[in-house]
Amino acid sequence: MSGLRILVGVKRVVDFAAKVRVNSQQTGVETANVKHSMNPFDEIAVEEAIRLREKLGKDKVTEIIALTCGPKKSQETLRTALAMGADKGVHVEVADGQILEPLAVAKLFSKIVEKEKPDLILLGKQAIDDDSNQTGQMLAGLLSWPQATFASKLDIQDKLLTVVREVDGGLETIATKLPAVVTADLRLNEPRYASLPNIMKAKKKKIETLTPKDLNVDVTQRLETLKVTEPPKRKGGIVVGSVDELIDKLRNEAGVL
């Protein structure tokens, strides 16, 4: 059996810890001067790919390719993936401000799959900016590959993949043959930090840049965002002086009695 090739998807998103503000036109969230980082679920996917290589051995996992679709700055996210341990990067570059919907991303991925011929595709279960949770499923559909979503544990023996999924009732274990698409859930692993020596090495790793046009994919938006608004601000509580006052407020102001 030849070695496994793993393709990992990484997306540049507004940092998980950054405070999100709706822009003044109410068309989306403010992204200028806001800290961006790798989507946390993608970070878990990258970590899992590296762990697979550490577990199975370098000869079994021959290459880990990180793929991102996004504006020029997405290269930073790719560098993080390379610093964590991916071998090479592929960047499908689009103009700043161009929104890529899950279907467009899935199509771009499927074209890269034709070129790179991976045996396993690891993605985050969803991106924390649009929370779509669709790309992995759509990609599996386009490729006609099996999919294992919400993975909290993953194992590969020969070309058999076993995935434990967190479902409502508990844990579900499924097995499938490779190639397959796996999306990572929060508890799959805890991603490593990028070490300085690896960050330095990552600078020398190759990043291939392509455009949707090169891949012959139409990324025109199919969905229209009507309006984005912030949730209503929570009002502060009050201290009431007596039980009577409390009942009065519950009855006449809150209207719950």
Place this chain on the structure above:
Amino acid sequence: MTLPNTAKPAILLTSQTTTTTASAASASAASASAAAVAVASLGSNLNSSPFKSSARSYADIAIERNPQFKKITKQDIDHFKTFLEPQSILATTDIGGTIDEAKELDGYNTDWLGKYKGRSQVVLRPKSTQQVSKILKYCNDQKIAVVPQGGNTGLVGGGVPVFDEVIVSLGSMNNIRDFNETSGILVCDSGCILEELDKFAAGHGFSMPLDLGAKGSCHIGGNVSTNAGGIRFIRYGSLHGSVLGLEVVLPDGTIVDNLGTLPKDSTGYDLKQLFIGAEGTLGIVTGVSIVTPPRPNSVNVAVLGVSSYDAVQKAFRKVRRDLAEVLSAFEFWDTRCMQIVLDHNNLRSPLEEEHPFYILIETSGSKKDHDDEKLAECLESLLENEIIDDGALAQDETQVSKMWSMREGIPESLGKWGPTYKYDISIPIGVLYDIVPEMANRLEQAGLYSKDPKTYESASKDDPNVVVKGVLGYGHIGDGNLHLNVVANRFDKKVTDVLEPYVYEWVASHKGSISAEHGLGLMKAPHLHYSKSKVIVDWMVRIKNAFDPNGIMNPYKFLPRTTTSSSN
């Protein structure tokens, strides 16, 4: 540690006839024989001491309540009720409070470390400067002792009563009075919580000029009163610079409105400076005017592993030069601290292997690309020149906060591990860490400590033997500030006697300060002379007496007791 109401306070001081001092932390006033045993056991291993202390005799006396202070009665509470709302007063049941109030009082009487406990019968929570003024005027007239209290996060027993002093808690004075968008000058009540102020400032694109581990609870008034330092000191300097004005209530009720918002002012004595770091001994700070710097929008954090303290210094020299104006923190801690903080918080180390020392570097700037490039070059060069052995750079905000929690979480993690003896010292950077291995050796010689974990893993507070579990160091390299922490299975005089006054003498011999940023409080009041000459201490006493002739403000603390009042 708790004390029954009738016990004497947990503090031992030197008698006036001896020149040295003993414990600040034993569980009760030690008997003469216990003291004698401790001296005897010390005698044998102090021979190697470079200090004269080995020849000194030890004699402990407990502080006693100053009988000139009036004991609080129900009439006093009734008087407070004439101008304070009922919920602003918490009293014990014997003077008219409820059982719930008495329970709540307990929290105000006990310090954060559980090391100091007073038995005040009343907490007053004024809502305005006028109310503070009325409280102090009455207490001064009646000679009732007062202890001002902020967030109660102090480490030296400065904010809790020693006996039955009235606690004036500023927590209900928490309004922001003014903020100037152009100058960034913030004016607020002293009871505002530091983190809340920082959030407020952040909303306007500014940040507080100080930051410390206790930010979620500590008050700005307490920060000012203790001249707090913290992790942004290296960038924004001392509160003596960033505080522009204060509103203070003097013991006689006079309100001193010195709440200026002028960065420059050269008219006369700068009175507010006296109250910065006065620990509530001259009056109560009720309002603060402070300049906030623009909030940096690009922050990077890296954790580095190095092989020796020497390498920590080398890295510091290089980092300060290379990163210059974007460097906003340079912190270090030893391997034992790292083990405990990771274990306690269930965190993963950013570095694969263990290192004798860890460094945290933070840069804050206005342009990300600029900062990133500078930092990357600096770190690469540190690695190439083998000054550091390994390092990790935070890739997102989550990693930034995790890395910070490895440094900021140390005090809490050590506290959970066991009762902690804390020393906060300023000394020249070159010898900063030397005290840690030296103290470990002294404790080992005294038979109280062994580096082998087996000897202390199972030690509980009920263990018949006192067992020291760890001697650790961490701190702010940029400010020459080390936190020496000794963790044991319980607070015990035997440990204190090995540590003190040796630590203070060692610091004095290096012309250091026995309190870099924690203040003096109850713990270090008797040791002030290790850092300040007699002339200076005498003038401090004169200043104290000028502002507070009755000595009601935070008594028994701050100044050496033998010099504070002839009436004692």
